[in-house]
Amino acid sequence: MTDLARPSPLGDHDFKTIVDIAARTAGLAIPETKKSLVQSRIARRMRQLGLSDYTDYLSSLETDTVEINHFISALTTNVSHFFREAHHFDDFAQTHLSHAAAGKLRFWSAGCSNGQEPYSMAMTVLRKLPQAAAQDVRILATDIDPAVIERAKQGAYSKQEIAGVPDGEQARFFERRADDMFEVKPELKSLISFRRLNLNAGKWPMSGHFDAIFCRNVMIYFNDDTQRALIEHFRARLRPGGSLYLGHSERVHPIEGSGFTITGVTTYRKS
Numbered sequence: 108m109t110d111l112a113r114p115s116p117l118g119d120h121d122f123k124t125i126v127d128i129a130a131r132t133a134g135l136a137i138p139e140t141k142k143s144l145v146q147s148r149i150a151r152r153m154r155q156l157g158l159s160d161y162t163d164y165l166s167s168l169e170t171d172t173v174e175i176n177h178f179i180s181a182l183t184t185n186v187s188h189f190f191r192e193a194h195h196f197d198d199f200a201q202t203h204l205s206h207a208a209a210g211k212l213r214f215w216s217a218g219c220s221n222g223q224e225p226y227s228m229a230m231t232v233l234r235k236l237p238q239a240a241a242q243d244v245r246i247l248a249t250d251i252d253p254a255v256i257e258r259a260k261q262g263a264y265s266k267q268e269i270a271g272v273p274d275g276e277q278a279r280f281f282e283r284r285a286d287d288m289f290e291v292k293p294e295l296k297s298l299i300s301f302r303r304l305n306l307n308a309g310k311w312p313m314s315g316h317f318d319a320i321f322c323r324n325v326m327i328y329f330n331d332d333t334q335r336a337l338i339e340h341f342r343a344r345l346r347p348g349g350s351l352y353l354g355h356s357e358r359v360h361p362i363e364g365s366g367f368t369i370t371g372v373t374t375y376r377k378s
Contacts, residue, residue: 117146121161125149125182128168133179133251134307136330148181180252183328187220189271190227192323195352198374199228202350203318204235211243215317215344217306218325219248222259222291223268228321229295230272230280240297247313249304260301262291306340307333316346323354323373335365342366342377351375 117125122142129135137145149161158164168175190196203212214232216225225248232239232246250256269277269289281289304311306325320341326334341351342365353373367375 115159115161117142117149117161121165122146124165128165128175129179129182130330132175132307133305133328134330134333135179135182135328136333137182145182149178152177152181176251176253180254183252187223187324189223189269191223191271192352192355192373194372195321195323195374196227196231198371199319199350199352200231200235202376204232211245213315213317214244214246215320216246216248217304217320217322217341219250219256219259219301221255222248222262222301223264223271224248224321224323225259225299225301226262226280226291226295227271229298230276232298233280233294240294244298246299247317248299248301249306251303251305253303256301256303262296263288264291265289306337311340311344313344317344317349318346319350319352320345321352323352326353338365338367345377347377349377351377 122139122145125145126137129137149164153159153161153164156164168178203214212232214228216228219225225246228246232244236242236244248259250259263284264281265288269281272280277289280292280295282292283289306322307329322337322341326337329337338351345351350370351367351374353375355373366378368378370376
């Protein structure tokens with residue numbers, strides 16, 4: 108590999124090809140206004156591969172399924188924080204954990220990025236249900252990007268990255284390593300299963316239902332039709348009374364007409 112090659116400016120035809128591939132493979136909707144951003148991110152990936160011609164790179168995507176993952180990763184932003192949009196975790200705790208009887212509970216982080224969201228869910232669970240593992244509480248965490256899934260599995264973060272975790276809980280839930288990274292303790296990891304999943308891939312492999320689904324800052328990448336389809340798929344995967352949490356910028360189509368009731372800011376309950 109080399110980073111010396113410098114791709115030429117992105118032409119309209121190659122930009123349209125990028126838009127088409129992103130829509131076909133991952134349901135992403137990329138507007139013309141994002142052209143310069145797309146050029147920057149794809150060019151960075153091409154430099155890593157030592158390529159300078161967009162046409163050659165895009166042609167390789169037709170047969171290279173591994174590179175497709177890098178392509179989608181380059182076009183999406185894997186940024187997250189612990190307890191981001193704290194009101195969601197407050198509602199999650201109050202609605203699904205405060206009065207939970209013994210028995211299984213199933214939760215899903217759909218678009219888990221580097222793992223901060225599902226680990227925040229797990230910390231919230233253990234605050235309310237210290238014996239969660241014995242009580243059969245499990246969290247599924249999925250993302251389209253296998254690289255971020257691997258990082259999430261490792262569960263190692265810098266001091267700056269765990270700043271959103273209350274000081275008293277940093278010592279409870281994280282172990283400081285020799286390299287000054289903070290690794291999630293086994294009691295949190297044991298509650299979570301990480302899997303790669305393309306939400307736009309058609310039939311999902313899960314067979315059960317969930318009590319709550321977090322899908323935040325994912326919908327913003329999809330077009331209207333994909334958003335509507337996902338809302339319906341999520342509704343079908345939730346138990347009656349189950350919650351769907353979306354990102355603060357994702358006030359999508361009138362969700363009340365899709366079998367949901369608004370119960371808070373970007374917080375929805377299956378009717």
